[in-house]
Structure formats: C-alpha cells, structure tokens
Amino acid sequence: MNAPRKSAPHLFGRGSWPEARRVAEILRAETTGGILLLGAAVAALVWANSPWSGAYHDLAGITIGPHALHLDLSLAGWAADGLLAIFFFVAGLELKREFVAGDLRDPRRAALPVAAAVGGMAIPALLYVLINVTMSSGAPVGWAVPTATDIAFALAVLAVVSTSLPAAMRTFLLTLAVVDDLLAITIIAVFYTQLxxxxxxxxxxxPLAVFGLLVQRRVRSWWLLLPLAAVTWALVHASGVHATVAGVLLAFTVPVRGGLAEHFEHRLRPLSAGFAVPVFAFFAAGVTVSGGLGASLGDAVTIGIIAGLVAGKTIGITGATWLVQRFTRAQLAAGLSWWDVLGLALLGGIGFTVSLLIGDLAFGVGSERDQHAKLGVLLGSLIAALLATVVLRIRDRHYRRISAEESVDADADGIPDVYQQDSERA
Structure with a gap:
C-alpha cells in the first residue's frame, strides 16, 4: 500500500502557538529598541553636523580602561567591542533557541530564512564589488558593509507603518536577521581579523569552557558567570579577533532545554535593545559631512553600499525565496503574495548596527572612506525604509483583512482556535 502523499509545504506558514507567542514578545522589545536606536542615530547626526561637532568627537574619543591589559579603549571603542558583545550574546541565544527548540528545528521551515539570509548577503556583496572594481581601486575591502540587516531598525519601521503584518512574516524577518547576524559575525571573525x-x-x-560547564549545570549566579564572561571577552579581544565573537561563543554554550537560555534572554534583551545598541549607534552614526554631499555621494564606497542595501538585499532575499519555492514546490500561505515578500526584502535592506561596525573595521575609524561608508549605510537604510513603507502601506488593507480572519477568540486554554485547527489538521 502506497504511503499518502504529503501536501505541498507552505512558505510563511503560521507555525506553532508557543513559537508565535514567544516571537511576539521578542518583537515588542525589539520594536521599542528600534525606536531608541533611531533617536540615538538622529541625535548623533545632528550633533556631528552642528557648530559643536568637536565636542561630539571629543566625547567619542575619551579613553578609559587599563593600558596593561590593552583595554584602554575610547568610549566609541567600548560601545563597538563591549556593548555589541551583549547584542551578539542575545542574538546567539535566539539563534540557538530557534534551531534547537523553535519551529526552525524542522529543516523544511529552516530552509527559507537561511536561504534568504544567504541570498540577502551574497548579492549585496557582489553588487558592491562590481561597482567598486568598475569605479575605483582599493575599495572592495568594504564588500561586507551592505550585507547586514538591522532587525531593531526594521521593526521600528514596521511599528511606524502600523501594518497588520501576519505573524509568520514577522517571524521570518526576525529569523532572517538573526541568521544574518551569525553570518556577519563569521565574516568579521574570518575576514576582518588583521593580526x-x-x-x-x-x-x-x-573561561569559556568553565562558563559552559556551569550553565550546563543550570548555574544562574551572576557573580560566577559574569566574571568568566568578562575574562573570555577580554582574551578574545586581546587575540585580535573582534571581541563581539565572544558573545556568540558564550551564547552557544547555554542550554536551551530547561529554560536557561530563555532566562538569560529575558534578562539581557532589554539591556541590549534599550541601551547597548542605541549607545553604539550614537557613537557610530555621527558622520560629519564635509566638502558637501556631492563629493561623498560620488564615491564608489557610498554608491556601492547604497546599491547593495537597496537593490542587492531586495534581489537577494526575493530571489532566494523564489528559488526555495521553485525547487521545493512550496506555495505561499493563503492570503499572501509576492508583494509581501518584496516588502520584507526591502525591510531587509535596512542595515545599520552591524553595517556601521563592519565599515569601521574595513576602512578604519574616522577615515574619509569610513565616513563615506557611514553615509552610504544611513542613506541606503533610509531609502530601503521609505520604499518598504510604500509597499507595506499599499498592502496594509490586505494585511488587516488577513489579521481579522485569524483573530479568533482564544478558548479557556488561552490558545487561539486557529492554532488548534492547524494542530488538528497536522
């Protein structure tokens, strides 16, 4: 007797109720953090281009820390190397949870965001290299700048647009950005470690192994774990590998089962989204436009980054999604269209936090081309955000209709009926 044929998989399916509830909590925190991020970036830009710009750069250059341990860093350096390690620790926890206990433990569900993240990094890098090889020499070193997606910034745009984007699409955007972060930190470790x-x-x-041993034994005492994490971070920093790599390595040692990863994530996400990333953005986004915008906009670095973020991300994410659909014979979930995918792909072109970090590493903090890279990141992100807003606004009425159809009252067990129906069909 032949086995029953499986129905064709659906792209952007609803997923499980526990995962939808967890993602909703994450998105609320990231959206708030994104608004703070925008505020910090605007404040930095205004200050850096005001008559008091010197005070801004003096503040960023204040050096603190022990010289003997090679930790005498500027405030901007502490933000990039120290505070972003917290950001990547949280990203590492989220990535591990997604693939160990979340819906993405199913390879069929994981294939789409992973493929989209890879496509959304490869095409921007290729566009950047092509433009810079054609227009100038020596600039392809910044090929990785337009490859990153900033989830906090992207979700802040969603909050402003006020769309009723289906939960599965938001989950896709979140997961794509988390995979993007992991690939970005790998790029930083491999390609931007000079010595x-x-x-x-x-x-x-x-200390990394001791930290891992303690968390595997479900130890939560901060007075034990925090010093070990700090020593691991300091040693990775001294090795020449970017110190944020330590955050990801520490996160990967935390067990998902038993709730310890969730405990750390719950404690640290507000610190990451509400303080660490906005402070980094404040010191990183303060580009002073000198010599007029014309000269900066005509530079191959600026053009390559804008093209990578706006066109490259859109082509890469949409194209990868189409390829997954083509080779798996999957169909978009009911009610969704390729316009929805296009809107998300445009949101993926909002590269900010990690893009600014890679720009500093590629060109050197404060250099002329670093300033051009920052301008490209800011303008590219702004253009991508505006285009995404237009597409999602057009689709807003459709999203609201879908949301209304799925907004079924929960039973006494607190689980919406639509998720119970999905479970019964499965």
Whole structure:
C-alpha cells in the first residue's frame, strides 16, 4: 500500500502557538529598541553636523580602561567591542533557541530564512564589488558593509507603518536577521581579523569552557558567570579577533532545554535593545559631512553600499525565496503574495548596527572612506525604509483583512482556535 502523499509545504506558514507567542514578545522589545536606536542615530547626526561637532568627537574619543591589559579603549571603542558583545550574546541565544527548540528545528521551515539570509548577503556583496572594481581601486575591502540587516531598525519601521503584518512574516524577518547576524559575525571573525594572537585565543577557551560547564549545570549566579564572561571577552579581544565573537561563543554554550537560555534572554534583551545598541549607534552614526554631499555621494564606497542595501538585499532575499519555492514546490500561505515578500526584502535592506561596525573595521575609524561608508549605510537604510513603507502601506488593507480572519477568540486554554485547527489538521 502506497504511503499518502504529503501536501505541498507552505512558505510563511503560521507555525506553532508557543513559537508565535514567544516571537511576539521578542518583537515588542525589539520594536521599542528600534525606536531608541533611531533617536540615538538622529541625535548623533545632528550633533556631528552642528557648530559643536568637536565636542561630539571629543566625547567619542575619551579613553578609559587599563593600558596593561590593552583595554584602554575610547568610549566609541567600548560601545563597538563591549556593548555589541551583549547584542551578539542575545542574538546567539535566539539563534540557538530557534534551531534547537523553535519551529526552525524542522529543516523544511529552516530552509527559507537561511536561504534568504544567504541570498540577502551574497548579492549585496557582489553588487558592491562590481561597482567598486568598475569605479575605483582599493575599495572592495568594504564588500561586507551592505550585507547586514538591522532587525531593531526594521521593526521600528514596521511599528511606524502600523501594518497588520501576519505573524509568520514577522517571524521570518526576525529569523532572517538573526541568521544574518551569525553570518556577519563569521565574516568579521574570518575576514576582518588583521593580526591573530593564538595564545590569548587559546587561553580564552578555559573561561569559556568553565562558563559552559556551569550553565550546563543550570548555574544562574551572576557573580560566577559574569566574571568568566568578562575574562573570555577580554582574551578574545586581546587575540585580535573582534571581541563581539565572544558573545556568540558564550551564547552557544547555554542550554536551551530547561529554560536557561530563555532566562538569560529575558534578562539581557532589554539591556541590549534599550541601551547597548542605541549607545553604539550614537557613537557610530555621527558622520560629519564635509566638502558637501556631492563629493561623498560620488564615491564608489557610498554608491556601492547604497546599491547593495537597496537593490542587492531586495534581489537577494526575493530571489532566494523564489528559488526555495521553485525547487521545493512550496506555495505561499493563503492570503499572501509576492508583494509581501518584496516588502520584507526591502525591510531587509535596512542595515545599520552591524553595517556601521563592519565599515569601521574595513576602512578604519574616522577615515574619509569610513565616513563615506557611514553615509552610504544611513542613506541606503533610509531609502530601503521609505520604499518598504510604500509597499507595506499599499498592502496594509490586505494585511488587516488577513489579521481579522485569524483573530479568533482564544478558548479557556488561552490558545487561539486557529492554532488548534492547524494542530488538528497536522
């Protein structure tokens, strides 16, 4: 007797109720953080281009920390190396949860956001290189700048647009950005480590292993874990590998089962979204436009980054999604269209936090081309945000209709009927 044929999978399916509820909580925190991020970036831009711009750069350049441990960093350096390690720790926890206990433990569900993230990084990098090889020489070193997606910024745009975007699409955007972050930190570690010191890197494995052993035993005492995390971070920093890599490595040691990862994520996400990322943005986004916009906009770095973020991300994410649909014979979930995918792909072109970080690493903090890279990131993100707003506004009425159809009252068990129906059909 032949086995029953499985129905064709659906792209952007609803997923499980526990996952939808967890993602909704994450999105609320990230949206608030995105609004703070926007405010910090605007404040930095205004100050850096005001008559008091010197005070801004003096503030960013204040050096604190022990010189003997090579930790005498500027405030901007502490924000990039230290505070962003918290951001990547939270991103690492989220990524591990998604693939170990979330809906993406199913390879069929994981294929789409992973493919979209890869496509959304490869095409922007290719466009940037093509433009810079054609227009100038020496600039392709910044090929990774337009590859990143800033989830906090993207969700802040969604909050302003006030769309009723289906939960599965929001989950896709969140997961794509988390995978994007992991790929970005890999790029930073592999391609932007200029001088590697093996001894500190090997010694860093000791506190990392002790940290992992303690969390595997469900130890939550901050007075034990925090010093170990700090020592691991300091040793990775001393090795020449960007210190934010330590955040991801520490996160990967935390067990998902038993709720410890969720506990850490709950405690640290507000610190990451509400403080660490906005402070980094404040010090990183303060580009002073000198010599007029014309010269900056004509530079291959600026043009390449804008093209990568706006066109490259859109083509890469949409194209990868189409390829997944083509080769798996999957169909878009009921009520959705490729305009929805286009809107999300445009949102993926909002690269900010990690793009600014890679620009600093590629061109050197404060250099002329670093300033051009920052301008490209800011303008590219702004253009992508405006285009995404137009597309999502056009689709807003459709989204609201879908949302109304799915807004079925929950039973006494607190689970909406639509998720119970999906479970019964499965």
């Amino acid at each position: 590697l010191h093996l001894i500190p890197l090997l010694v860093a494995l000791v």
